[in-house]
Amino acid sequence: KAGVTQTPRYLIKTRGQQVTLSCSPISGHRSVSWYQQTPGQGLQFLFEYFSETQRNKGNFPGRFSGRQFSNSRSEMNVSTLELGDSALYLCASSLEGTEPEKLFFGSGTQLSVL
Amino acid sequence: AQKVTQAQTEISVVEKEDVTLDCVYETRDTTYYLFWYKQPPSGELVFLIRRNSFDEQNEISGRYSWNFQKSTSSFNFTITASQVVDSAVYFCALRMIYNQGGKLIFGQGTELSVKP
Numbered sequence: 001k002a003g004v005t006q007t008p009r010y011l012i013k014t015r016g017q018q019v020t021l022s023c024s025p026i027s028g029h030r031s032v033s034w035y036q037q038t039p040g041q042g043l044q045f046l047f048e049y050f051s052e053t054q055r056n057k058g059n060f061p062g063r064f065s066g067r068q069f070s071n072s073r074s075e076m077n078v079s080t081l082e083l084g085d086s087a088l089y090l091c092a093s094s095l096e097g098t099e100p101e102k103l104f105f106g107s108g109t110q111l112s113v114l
Numbered sequence: 115a116q117k118v119t120q121a122q123t124e125i126s127v128v129e130k131e132d133v134t135l136d137c138v139y140e141t142r143d144t145t146y147y148l149f150w151y152k153q154p155p156s157g158e159l160v161f162l163i164r165r166n167s168f169d170e171q172n173e174i175s176g177r178y179s180w181n182f183q184k185s186t187s188s189f190n191f192t193i194t195a196s197q198v199v200d201s202a203v204y205f206c207a208l209r210m211i212y213n214q215g216g217k218l219i220f221g222q223g224t225e226l227s228v229k230p
Binding site: 004042044045056058088090092101102103104105106108110 | 149160207217219
């Protein structure tokens with residue numbers, strides 16, 4: 001069974017640009033969560049989608065948004081990039097009904113904002 | 115507010131030593147889950163264990179063991195006879211039972227370096 005796939009693996013953008021990151025969950029998983037990881041702030045929850053609906057949201061500005069498609073694949077978008085958005089963005093999926101708390105993580109997208 | 119504290123930023127040990135990673139959490143809720151995840155250099159977090167607040171039994175899995183003490187709000191992780199492959203960043207995390215799905219509150223992580 002394939003794991004959580006995140007694309008691209010690395011991304012370099014400049015301030016003011018926008019970026020879209022993609023996450024394909026494990027087959028059958030309908031919950032997808034996004035986390036931002038930085039050396040200073042650590043791992044912070046961005047948002048979670050379940051069955052195409054945002055179920056939880058962290059404390060991030062509106063520049064950070066996401067969506068989930070009917071096949072459970074998810075994208076997150078960051079508009080008007082700032083230097084502080086440089087981070088590793090991790091996506092995780094989980095299977096509802098059995099062990100919903102067990103998150104399976106992808107290897108992340110390393111975003112550098114110059 | 116909920117919070118997870120991993121006071122040890124970095125730990126360095128020599129192979130075969132035992133090592134304990136500390137985790138202290140804060141929550142006013144009585145029902146919650148606690149987790150440990152491992153992050154190797156490849157980046158993805160790997161699930162190690164989940165504990166719910168009703169279950170204070172310690173758990174052992176091979177060289178890994180976990181000590182959950184509700185009285186001190188701690189959930190410590192011990193690796194016995196450490197190996198070089200244990201080198202990674204380890205995260206402790208907390209999730210409220212009323213939060214469905216993937217909203218975890220992570221500690222800052224402890225970077226473990228096991229030298230041969």
